[in-house]
Amino acid sequence: MIYKTVQSSLITFSQLMLPSHSNFSGKIHGGFILSLLDQIAFACASKYSGKYCVTASVDRVDFLSPVEVGELLTLKASVNYVGKTSIVVGIRVDSQNIQTGEIKHCNSSYFTMICKEEDGQKAEAPKLILKDLDEVRRFYKAIHRIEQHRNTSQQLSDSIDYKSEELINYLLEKYNVKIEIDF
Template sequence: MVVLDLATMKNKYKHVEETRITISELMLPSSANFSGKIHGGYILRLMDQIAFACASKHSGKYCVTASVDTVDFLNPIEVGELVTMKASINYAGKTSMVVGIRVEAENIRTGEIKHCNSSYFTMVAKDEKGKSCYVPGIIVDDDLEVRRFLKALKRIEMKKNRQEEFDSEDFMSENYIKDLENYNVKIELKNSK
């Protein structure tokens, strides 16, 4: 059940820029993994924090993480680098928002900046009773923001279609065996429907 929050509904739309957040943190040895690079789990924790802050700033509500899509680790982050995360609302539904996050690492001695990670967090706004509640829509005012909104819509649609296709009662693995021929998989079906 979605709770209608009249205070939120007064401000039905917000500009993406109003809720954009940037954070920076120096990477310390305590966050390194066994190979001496910054642990991916630590970066994911920071990303979850900025996603929460961005979604809460947009909605004016406490927000929870519903899903994380497309976590691409592109370049390793070194101890001593300054990590900057940029988050913005890419999509707003009725009760959920997609927060796009870009992670960059800067070598503070040379000034070299590298793109290290991108991800999309789906956040859901909650009221004081823990029920999902309405969030303001977003105002997109340039081509990049339109593109981000459309890409979020496409990811949502693809996820829904994938769930419907593979979670269906009618699913039969035999219909997909040919699709698996060129992959690193050996099929030994014991009992099929």
Template sequence: MNTTFKTVASSNISISELMLPSHTNFSGKIHGGYILSLLDQIAFACASKFSGNYCVTASVDTVNFLKPIEVGELVTMKACVNYVGNSSMIIGIRVEAENIQTGKIKHCNSSYFTMVAKNKEGKSVAVPGLILSNLNEVRRFYNSLKQIALKKERDYHEEVFDYSSEESLTNIKKYNVQLELKKSK
């Protein structure tokens, strides 16, 4: 068990960037891939700040694009550690876009990244324990526990589900697919 603990607030980090025409996709909105790149950067910074170590992205658990981001808006990303394991951390990130002329702010994205702390040799290292200081932090921690349980359930289902059974192949026909399976030799 870890004897060092740090507050969620000690992990808080935010970045802001003005969205430029070079960040757009073909429909003129800010490209989701560009936002994902910024999300990965802030997740790294947040996890590294909290753990005191180099951190790598283990998984991008959730990325919910809620509203499009426009050219000229000021995007602010706020990140904090929501959960810690032995060497892993779940980083919660909120993305807001502000129309700098009107001051109107919209919530555009919520994301959760699992980051792992590494030493100089690339081995996973222990991270500090987490001090939860308010009920909002407790809520985020419990939501992370639910995310972990759902991920384990999904992984277990993938391992044991027989996709090639007669029942599975019959049931799939109720969806908008057509089976044209080639016989294996």
């Protein structure tokens, strides 16, 4: 069995934000940032595993503050968790105003990547060596997010009667929707 450190996965990527990256309001387009996130997640997981990796899921992407044209965007990625064939990559995004030096935290995201063999089959990922309490914390939080997602998915699929009068009334009252379904 092969073990590797979190340190062996670290990737930092910086790019100057250009007018061609902006949306109609003059801020950097979220889709452009998502593309950069996916690229660094791939690079981090592939560097760590020594395998081709594909994106299986993105846990969450919250845009905390807008990124301006002319700012330097820096993405930092590391492996937070490793399963049998999956790798959770944590990514932090900061933007820096090059003239003032001010740095803003823009985003934190978690990408689940799957290791692949050359024939496209899933490949086993190297196991993880945790060397400090931050790495233990990130590993534990990743386990918690995975378990929470499994539990939520299971509860939603098993326990809800979408035709119940109670659910319909709840949606009508709380969310101000119209439901036009003939049962």
